[in-house]
Amino acid sequence: MSEEVTYAELKFQDSSETGNIQEFDQVGVKVYLTSKIEMEKLEKLQNFKDKLQSNVSLQLIYNMDNLKKIRNLSSTLQEMATKLCYELYRKEPEHKCKPCPKEWMWHKESCYGEFKKYETWQQSDVTCSYHNASLVKIKNKSVLEFIKSKKFYDYWLGLSPREDHKPKKDLDETIISSDWFTRNTSDLNGRMYCGYIYDSYVYYDFCTSRKNALCKKLANSVKIESILMNEEPDGRM
Structure with a gap:
């Protein structure tokens, strides 16, 4: 094998x-x-x-x-x-x-100035504008009571000039009035009527009549340091 x-x-x-x-x-x-x-x-x-x-x-x-x-x-x-x-x-x-200029009145957030210059409504409107203010409009109870307490006589108000004469009205009745809106006044003429305050009433007279101006503008903020200082009031405007 x-x-x-x-x-x-x-x-x-x-x-x-x-x-x-x-x-x-x-x-x-x-x-x-x-x-x-x-x-x-x-x-x-x-x-x-x-x-x-x-x-x-x-x-x-x-x-x-x-x-x-x-x-x-x-x-x-x-x-x-x-x-x-x-x-x-x-x-x-x-x-x-x-917080208001000298000789202006202070109420709430606003300053009120009265100018006894006997001017037309339009001239009074310009006077207020010159002071960065406008003719007073009364649209709430607080302003109403303040204005009534001061007893203003013959002061133009910021009511819209109108073509028709309006009867006197109690100041209290004007708060909710739409007449407080002042329209363009560049076309004012001697036949238009403007509103003014006399004590506690609102009257209307020709806008070319001469009365005082009641102006209103926003107050400045109160400066805290001015309260802490005991100096005599200054003569700022």
Whole structure:
């Protein structure tokens, strides 16, 4: 019996190739470790950013809350100063805290000035404009009571000039009147009628007649420092 010989072909990897694989694996580990570290850094940065944004938001809320408190305090202080100034004004009409020009009367948020110049209605309207004011309009109870208490006689009012004559009317009846709207007065003529106050009544006369002017304008804000100072009233206009 003949003996059969079986050959087996064995292949061994080249040692240089094995080294390359190991080196590649090592590089892969390095890349993985580096990526993990960078990710951790990014995560920390993101957390820091979120925390910073949160702190900024809280600071803004805190600042806005403080600003609101300051505004409320300022408003309250201004209100108190105005009330105190009005009491001082009642005792001394030309007290330096008065928010109106010298010789003008103060009521609520407005200043009232009377000019005894005996002018036409149109001239009186110009006089008021010159002082950054307008002829008085009586549109609410507060102004009505103030005007009635002063007893004005022969003062033009800010009533719209009209072509027809109107009978006298009690001042109380004029509050809701649409006549207080003053239209364009550039076309006034000698046959038009304008309203004026005489005590507690409103009368109408030719707009070319001559009477006094009663003007009204917005009062300035009361200056708090002017209340704290005890100087004599100045002569400002």
